[in-house]
Amino acid sequence: MxxxxxxxxxxxxxxxxxxxxxxxxxxxxxxxxxxxxxxxxxxxxxxxxxxxxxxxxxxxxxxxxxxxxxxxxxxxxxxxxxxxxxxxxxxxxxxxxxxxxxxxxxxxxxxxxxxIPPLRDQQAARYVDDINLRMGKVLINMADELGSSWDTHEAEVWAEEIESMGTDLSRAWQSVRSAHKSRRVNLRLHLRGPIRGGEKDGNTDYDEILGRVDEGISHLRHLARTLREATYSEGEWDTRFREQWVEIVRDAGRAIADPDTEVESISDRLVGLSADLSDDEDLPQRSWPLYGSLITSMRLIALVVDDVASAREARESK
Incomplete structure (x- = not known):
């Protein structure tokens, strides 16, 4: 037989x-x-x-x-x-x-x-970079629209794009699990030489990276929801706040989309913006809940910006 x-x-x-x-x-x-x-x-x-x-x-x-x-x-x-x-x-x-x-x-x-089946690290890395790029583009688009005016439709478009990122993140998790399996009992690991410091079992810790990306998507979702609700609010935004905040959002988007881009510290600029506005006695008190929420969301996203840059440097140094 x-x-x-x-x-x-x-x-x-x-x-x-x-x-x-x-x-x-x-x-x-x-x-x-x-x-x-x-x-x-x-x-x-x-x-x-x-x-x-x-x-x-x-x-x-x-x-x-x-x-x-x-x-x-x-x-x-x-x-x-x-x-x-x-x-x-x-x-x-x-x-x-x-x-x-x-x-x-x-x-x-x-x-x-x-x-010697290939290691799947690069596939996981491409997912991470693609999601980061899309997050950055959404922030840049927000800055471009908010620089003049925006409406509910634009906010809905941002929300749909963010939900799409969440779906792709699920695929990224599957890719990472496949990458973990591809490293087990794989001779290619020994051919690549000794494990370097800062790696987990010879591999970038994508579990932690995707966890941070997931947090970034969550904060971005909250930001889009806040902006959507803001379209129903009465009154105009404070011009100084709009201009400074929009520039910070744009730079944060550029930094996420391309970690090699050099921008001023997002966190420091947000702290400075908060301090300037807190000294402005002419600012309507009813505006602070909205402005405070927008500043807080961007501060949380700024932390992801730093982590994304660090994660990319760790991958490229291998």
Whole structure:
């Protein structure tokens, strides 16, 4: 039965070495169970339509075993393959079939090791950089619109874009989990040399980075919501506040979109803006809840700006 070993080899190869080891072991056990199932049914019940149905039924029931569930269907498929490939003409030798399954699993694993599946770090990094770029563009767009005037429609557009970032962030988390798996039992790690300081298991700590990006999206969502509610408020914004705050928002957007951009400290400028306005006795008191919320949101986003720049420097220094 020359097909059995290559069949199991195909079941064993996965995108990462870790998955190949884990799922390959499950495939091997499931295939061995399929060999045993076909041997018992074929030897004692013969080969017929109803025994095929019985093999499928028993194999699918057995595939629900928790620790082989992902590859459990191989019990049924392997059993059917062996029953249908000349079982009546040549009784299969149980030990031979077990060896064939082991050979196939071994070949699949060796091929996976020799090809050295790529590490997925760069894919995770691209997700992070793309989300940061979009956050920066939203802030720049806010600054451009608020520099003159804006309406509810613009605020809704910002909100939709921010929600889209949240969806992409979920994909980024999936990419990071895949990156973690790609590093397990991967020879490429040893070929890249020793682990450097500031890395987690030889890798930038994307869990922490994405956590900070998630916070940034949350603060940006709050900022957009505040601006949307502000469109329903009566009265004009204080001109001095608008001009200074808009410039700070624009520079923060530039810094997030491109961490290499040199801008004055966002936090220091926000502190200065708060101090200037607090000394302005002509500023209507009803404006402070809005202005205070906008300043606070930007201060929190400014912290993300610094973390984004630091995270990028850590990645590029590798």
């Amino acid at each position: 020359p097909f059995l070993a290559p069949w199991v080899a195909l079941l064993t190869v996965y995108p990462t070495v870790y998955q190949s080891l884990l799922r390959g072991a499950q495939s091997t056990v499931a295939s061995w169970a399929g060999v045993g199932l076909s041997f018992v049914i074929g030897s004692y019940l013969g080969v017929g339509l109803w025994t095929f149905a019985l093999a499928i039924f028993v194999g699918l029931v057995a595939s629900r075993i928790p620790w082989i569930r992902h590859e459990g269907v191989a019990i049924a498929t392997t059993g059917i393959f062996i029953l249908g490939d000349g079982f009546t003409e040549q009784q299969p030798v149980l030990l031979d079939r077990i060896i064939e399954v082991a050979v196939g699993a071994g070949v699949g694993l060796v091929v996976n090791l020799l090809l």
